[in-house]
Amino acid sequence: MKYFDTEVLRPFAEALFCKEGLSGADAAIVVEGMIKANLRGIDSHGLSRVPMYLNRLKKGVVNPRPNIRITRVMPAVSLIDGDDGMGFLIGRKAIDEACLLAETVGIGLVGARRSTHYGMAAQYVLQAIEAGYIAIALTNSSPAIPAWGSRTTFLGAAPLAAGVPGGNHSPYVLDMAMTVIARGKIRLAAQRGDPIPEGLALDSEGRPTTDAKKAFEGVCLPFGGVKGSALSMLMDLLAGVLTGANYGGEVKSLYFDHSAPQDVGHLFIAIKPDLFVPPEAFGERMDTFIERAKGLPKAMGFDEILIPGEPEERTETDRRRTGLPMTDDVVTDLRNEAVAAGLIFPEGSDSPLGLT
Known part of the structure; x- marks a missing residue:
């Protein structure tokens, strides 16, 4: 395990993406999204994905200089063509765009097509919360789970991500996949040769497995069970069928x-929080609400009642102080990318940094 200052990793990762054709500004947005995931403890969507994203750029299935077009469909609705x-x-x-629409008419609905994997979904609702809006972000993705009753992906x-601004308390921030565990975490376990608990996945023959590689x-x-499958189906209908993705x-x-671009679909909703009551109210x-929830009698084994988003917020506070922890396999992958690109990989520390 190594610990890294984010401000050292940031320019290194940006340089890797610029080598594959992204502009400096676009590379900064991409890297910021991954670092935000690492800071919040969502390491499966952090800098460990850099080699995979670079590979897709090299294979030509991601456009490094997209002409992203926005079409206003109705007063509160826009469609985005992501140009892969x-x-x-x-x-x-x-x-x-959803927040811009909401500022004018109270609510904004934006569909996106010809997109690709967009990282940690929470980053988009956090972006909206920072601007003062309630937000919901939906996306479809490549086959990973069966329709209920099937054994094939x-x-x-x-x-699904959703966020609601708080008052004096932290905001409500939900980010959950429709799987028992995020598929990216199974990918990391497979990469490290670690087993996974029972009940998370089936192998390609439809048999329960604890082998992360077979599960992936x-x-x-x-x-x-059927509820998660049904919700995933809803995501595909709203983010895929509806948007034209x-x-x-x-x-x-x-x-x-790597035969063709992914053509992922997204659907974003932004809502002004003062539509029905004054902003102060x-x-x-x-x-x-939050104080009532936190004041409820605690179940056995619980010391505290947390609101969705609080654990990640606390992790971010800690990691901004100690630096980002990275396992040896991720460090090796990033160092290999540095060698291939002719860059110098920054040195990490064997212990937390104690950053201030």
């Missing part, structure tokens, strides 16, 4: 299919 660019760029433009892990090549199980098993695999009501 990095999903981070498309997601950022889409949530910005068809639906995506398709994370097989089928992830939906959380809550690929859907119904058509989204290309992020890891295994909304903040007070959020504070009251």
